[in-house]
Amino acid sequence: MDGEELTEQETQLYDRQIRVWGADAQRRLSKAHVLVCGIKGAVAEFCKNIVLAGIGSLTLVDNRLVTEEALSANFLLPPDEGVFAGKTVAELCCDSLKDFNPMVRVSVDRGELSSFDEEFLKTFDVIVVSCCSLAEKKSVNEKCRNLPKRISFYTVDCRDSCGEIFVDLQHYTYAKKKLEDTVECQLSYPSFEEAISVPWKAHPRRVSKLFYALRVIEKFEEAEGRNPGETTISDLPRVLKLKKELCESQSLNEAHIPNALLERLVTNSKEFPPVCAIIGGILGQEVIKAISGKGDPLKNFFYFDAVDGKGVIEDISSKP
Amino acid sequence: MASHHQFSAVKGAKVLMVGAGGIGCELLKTLALSGFQDIHIIDMDTIEVSNLNRQFLFRKSHVGLSKAKVARDAVLRFRPHVSITSYHANVKNQEFNVDFFKQFNVVLNGLDNLDARRHVNRLCLAADVPLVESGTTGFLGQVTVHVKGRTECYECQPKPAPKTYPVCTITSTPSKFVHCIVWAKDLLFAKLFGDKNQENDLNVRSSDSASSSNHAEDIFELYKDETIEQYGRRVFDHVFGYNIEVALSNDDTWKNRNKPRPIYSRDILPDEPTKQNGNSDKNCATDDQSSFSAMTSLGMKNPQEIWSLMENSRIFIEAIKLFFTKREKDVGNLTFDKDDQLAVEFVTAAANIRAESFGIPMHSLFESKGIAGNIVHAVATTNAIIAGLIVIEAIKVLQNDANNYRMTYCLEHPSRKMLLMPVEPFEPNKSCYVCSETPLSLEINTHKAKLRDFVEKIVKVKLGMNFPLIMHGSALLYEVGDDLDEDMVANYAANLEKVLSEFPSPVVSGTILSVEDLQQELSCSINIKHRDEFDEEKEPDGMVLSGWHQTSLEKGDSSKTLGNGESISTPSATEADKNEDSDIVASGRKRKLDEAPSSAVDISSSANEANSLKKLEELDDDDDDDLVMLDDGDSAMNKKKRLQ
Numbered sequence: 001m002d003g004e005e006l007t008e009q010e011t012q013l014y015d016r017q018i019r020v021w022g023a024d025a026q027r028r029l030s031k032a033h034v035l036v037c038g039i040k041g042a043v044a045e046f047c048k049n050i051v052l053a054g055i056g057s058l059t060l061v062d063n064r065l066v067t068e069e070a071l072s073a074n075f076l077l078p079p080d081e082g083v084f085a086g087k088t089v090a091e092l093c094c095d096s097l098k099d100f101n102p103m104v105r106v107s108v109d110r111g112e113l114s115s116f117d118e119e120f121l122k123t124f125d126v127i128v129v130s131c132c133s134l135a136e137k138k139s140v141n142e143k144c145r146n147l148p149k150r151i152s153f154y155t156v157d158c159r160d161s162c163g164e165i166f167v168d169l170q171h172y173t174y175a176k177k178k179l180e181d182t183v184e185c186q187l188s189y190p191s192f193e194e195a196i197s198v199p200w201k202a203h204p205r206r207v208s209k210l211f212y213a214l215r216v217i218e219k220f221e222e223a224e225g226r227n228p229g230e231t232t233i234s235d236l237p238r239v240l241k242l243k244k245e246l247c248e249s250q251s252l253n254e255a256h257i258p259n260a261l262l263e264r265l266v267t268n269s270k271e272f273p274p275v276c277a278i279i280g281g282i283l284g285q286e287v288i289k290a291i292s293g294k295g296d297p298l299k300n301f302f303y304f305d306a307v308d309g310k311g312v313i314e315d316i317s318s319k320p
Numbered sequence: 321m322a323s324h325h326q327f328s329a330v331k332g333a334k335v336l337m338v339g340a341g342g343i344g345c346e347l348l349k350t351l352a353l354s355g356f357q358d359i360h361i362i363d364m365d366t367i368e369v370s371n372l373n374r375q376f377l378f379r380k381s382h383v384g385l386s387k388a389k390v391a392r393d394a395v396l397r398f399r400p401h402v403s404i405t406s407y408h409a410n411v412k413n414q415e416f417n418v419d420f421f422k423q424f425n426v427v428l429n430g431l432d433n434l435d436a437r438r439h440v441n442r443l444c445l446a447a448d449v450p451l452v453e454s455g456t457t458g459f460l461g462q463v464t465v466h467v468k469g470r471t472e473c474y475e476c477q478p479k480p481a482p483k484t485y486p487v488c489t490i491t492s493t494p495s496k497f498v499h500c501i502v503w504a505k506d507l508l509f510a511k512l513f514g515d516k517n518q519e520n521d522l523n524v525r526s527s528d529s530a531s532s533s534n535h536a537e538d539i540f541e542l543y544k545d546e547t548i549e550q551y552g553r554r555v556f557d558h559v560f561g562y563n564i565e566v567a568l569s570n571d572d573t574w575k576n577r578n579k580p581r582p583i584y585s586r587d588i589l590p591d592e593p594t595k596q597n598g599n600s601d602k603n604c605a606t607d608d609q610s611s612f613s614a615m616t617s618l619g620m621k622n623p624q625e626i627w628s629l630m631e632n633s634r635i636f637i638e639a640i641k642l643f644f645t646k647r648e649k650d651v652g653n654l655t656f657d658k659d660d661q662l663a664v665e666f667v668t669a670a671a672n673i674r675a676e677s678f679g680i681p682m683h684s685l686f687e688s689k690g691i692a693g694n695i696v697h698a699v700a701t702t703n704a705i706i707a708g709l710i711v712i713e714a715i716k717v718l719q720n721d722a723n724n725y726r727m728t729y730c731l732e733h734p735s736r737k738m739l740l741m742p743v744e745p746f747e748p749n750k751s752c753y754v755c756s757e758t759p760l761s762l763e764i765n766t767h768k769a770k771l772r773d774f775v776e777k778i779v780k781v782k783l784g785m786n787f788p789l790i791m792h793g794s795a796l797l798y799e800v801g802d803d804l805d806e807d808m809v810a811n812y813a814a815n816l817e818k819v820l821s822e823f824p825s826p827v828v829s830g831t832i833l834s835v836e837d838l839q840q841e842l843s844c845s846i847n848i849k850h851r852d853e854f855d856e857e858k859e860p861d862g863m864v865l866s867g868w869h870q871t872s873l874e875k876g877d878s879s880k881t882l883g884n885g886e887s888i889s890t891p892s893a894t895e896a897d898k899n900e901d902s903d904i905v906a907s908g909r910k911r912k913l914d915e916a917p918s919s920a921v922d923i924s925s926s927a928n929e930a931n932s933l934k935k936l937e938e939l940d941d942d943d944d945d946d947l948v949m950l951d952d953g954d955s956a957m958n959k960k961k962r963l964q
Contacts, residue, residue, distance in 0.1 A: 014373050015695075100376055273711070274350055274715075277349075277704045278705050313739060
């Protein structure tokens with residue numbers, strides 16, 4: 001089969017979405033390489049979305065074995081022990097994803113997130129990390145920023161009925177339609193570390209409560225040396241104490257982080273499948289935007305909570 | 321959130337999903353993952369290649385199979401213990417009656433057309449089952465909750481009518497590419513390959529109307545002594561040459577317009593039959609009738625490319641040849657289908673040649689296909705998001721958490737920082753004839769209009785009824801049903817041809833007709849008002865229904881109404897872009913975001929609009945309060961207290 005034949009095939013398969021983002025964006029997608037680390041429900045949704053969209057390649061990292069918890073919101077894992085025994089989450093997801101779109105190269109890397117070096121990372125255009133520690137997030141983000149090549153970096157996490165996406169596109173140039181014309185726009189992003197280090201006093205008005213609540217839990221897990229999601233209801237008193245301390249040191253009214261919200265987040269660290277679909281959908285859309293260089297990207301946090309039903313963008317950057 | 325209460329509500333629920341397409345695949349997956357145990361799913365469609373980029377439960381090997389069945393099997397592979405019942409059927413079938421709907425706790429729609437949405441809305445109202453409705457276009461989407469007596473029903477608000485074009489714009493004075501597409505698809509394609517007996521405006525010209533009726537009979541017939549190539553060229557010369565010359569002879573038409581240029585095949589194509597330098601063997605390699613392609617024959621590959629006039633002309637002739645030689649059986653009963661490659665090629669070529677003649681820019685096959693097929697833009701991500709939102713609302717409905725029902729908009733550009741924007745549902749519209757039984761009024765010429773006109777244009781199209789029954793007092797004028805005896809059928813058929821004022825009990829000004837649909841369990845009264853004259857362009861039906869709002873058949877269904885010589889209704893993808901696309905997204909955005917209601921929106925809905933903005937503010941303010949007032953405790957509880 002020659003190259004042109006493939007184009008015909010692609011045009012046919014991707015007909016409906018080419019009508020949304022154009023043939024040029026589709027070509028860029030088919031040349032992009034994406035790395036994901038930590039495959040729970042929201043990331044499984046994301047992987048499905050970009051494989052369907054026709055990304056060039058997708059590399060999966062998750063060396064966990066399948067557990068009851070891993071199965072709960074991840075439809076890429078077969079529930080049959082006869083099938084999943086002895087295989088890692090990444091391997092099993094790889095098998096399912098390959099099937100979704102034969103034109104996308106899906107593969108597994110057995111390395112550990114913390115040991116990935118810049119040589120390895122630079123082979124990707126987009127890196128998405130999930131369910132990892134604060135230190136790992138910061139370190140991978142920094143490594144990406146040290147490379148001469150621009151890599152789009154995302155973190156994504158869902159707990160209970162809430163989800164968070166963080167985006168770092170570094171210095172990003174994109175095209176935007178304004179009436180009939182296409183204009184060039186530029187955005188500068190802070191790193192994850194820079195963003196969470198912005199003094200809370202300097203934040204814009206009415207930042208989502210989820211931003212603060214998740215920082216408290218993140219801090220708690222780091223201080224206690226816990227794996228992400230390992231905090232439970234029995235930790236609540238100490239989580240609330242940490243919240244108080246943080247609010248005092250940051251001069252933030254404690255009411256900005258309702259105890260009920262923290263309670264909700266530590267009681268049930270399991271993902272809620274509808275929220276995974278929503279967060280995985282928004283993340284998929286953002287990654288497609290970043291690769292195609294078309295349309296306003298999200299800057300730089302996104303929150304969804306099924307309780308109030310709002311999907312909110314927060315821009316938390318240090319002012320120059 | 322994931323409380324025991326919620327868990328048991330989900331586990332014990334029996335839900336009906338209507339539609340196993342873009343939203344449906346995502347929805348079925350998310351329902352199964354969320355713990356739903358008893359799911360029924362209806363879809364009449366089979367799988368197509370262009371579905372595979374987003375309907376992730378389907379594979380290439382499934383093309384041609386039932387969506388509902390394949391979706392069921394695919395989800396059972398990762399959630400084997402869920403009970404999923406699939407129906408490969410039209411939701412409008414009689415088996416899906418009110419009793420069928422009553423067995424469900426909630427109905428979830430993932431549909432792609434207005435007609436079916438209206439039908440399901442009525443059955444849900446009649447069965448008193450809550451409905452969660454949804455729709456997406458590109459990056460836009462919307463989820464709404466409809467609970468009888470509590471929130472508005474799906475039909476409480478007007479839906480934008482599809483774009484229609486005046487007949488003369490299509491037949492004589494096209495100014496946009498879409499006009500050429502409508503001409504090529506609904507007039508020329510229908511004339512050459514469709515039912516020869518149906519009326520068609522293709523030849524009617526003010527200047528030659530006297531001679532056209534005889535002349536027209538044979539011009540599109542294949543003569544015994546000519547080859548298909550000759551026939552194709554004769555048709556080409558007639559429609560792109562002769563007809564344009566005739567039109568040009570009417571000076572008045574061109575006073576303020578650019579004159580078209582007649583195009584003859586001899587000027588474009590060499591005299592000898594078109595040589596084939598492509599791979600025509602490929603066309604013969606398969607028995608599949610739908611795989612013949614003029615592009616393949618001519619060695620052309622790129623659907624994104626805009627063809628030259630010569631290329632368009634060659635495709636035009638080649639497509640006619642292929643239809644008459646390879647698909648002879650189809651000729652005479654074809655209707656345009658966007659998935660019929662050869663039909664799309666023919667329509668693209670014909671539209672482009674006409675466009676060239678009128679000085680309108682030509683378009684690629686890819687673009688033409690979108691316009692001709694009214695293709696709605698679709699991506700997987702929006703469908704996944706919308707499916708997640710549907711499940712969240714469905715769970716609230718099952719828990720009877722009425723205060724927290726929301727309609728949610730998925731936006732492309734953030735509004736008040738929000739990409740997903742929840743809004744409190746509207747109250748039922750008191751003037752809605754569907755959920756409030758408000759009488760309608762109809763202006764009609766009772767001395768000229770026949771019962772048939774009333775049934776076709778009002779009862780079927782405007783009121784969306786499938787099995788109507790029409791009464792005047794105690795006199796039964798008309799009825800549709802499977803169980804009627806022959807006498808009745810004959811009697812009703814005769815009634816259809818009667819003029820309204822000539823019935824034994826005449827239908828005149830002041831008459832109240834009662835119209836019912838037994839399947840939908842919907843009835844409404846229509847006050848008749850006689851009127852002599854109607855504006856042909858503005859009121860093409862020759863009658864005006866009011867008292868509520870007007871809608872008409874949506875995209876895709878429009879081709880059926882063509883050829884009646886009155887209005888050609890074909891919304892296009894490009895028009896739809898400007899109109900914010902698919903019906904439900906547009907209606908929602910209009911009510912909520914637009915400053916000025918469009919002319920189609922009546923007063924009651926603009927009142928609603930103000931109302932909704934007010935509600936939005938309330939929700940917003942409420943959030944402000946959260947930040948300063950809440951210390952601990954359940955935030956939702958506190959919110960409720962303050963609202964009391």
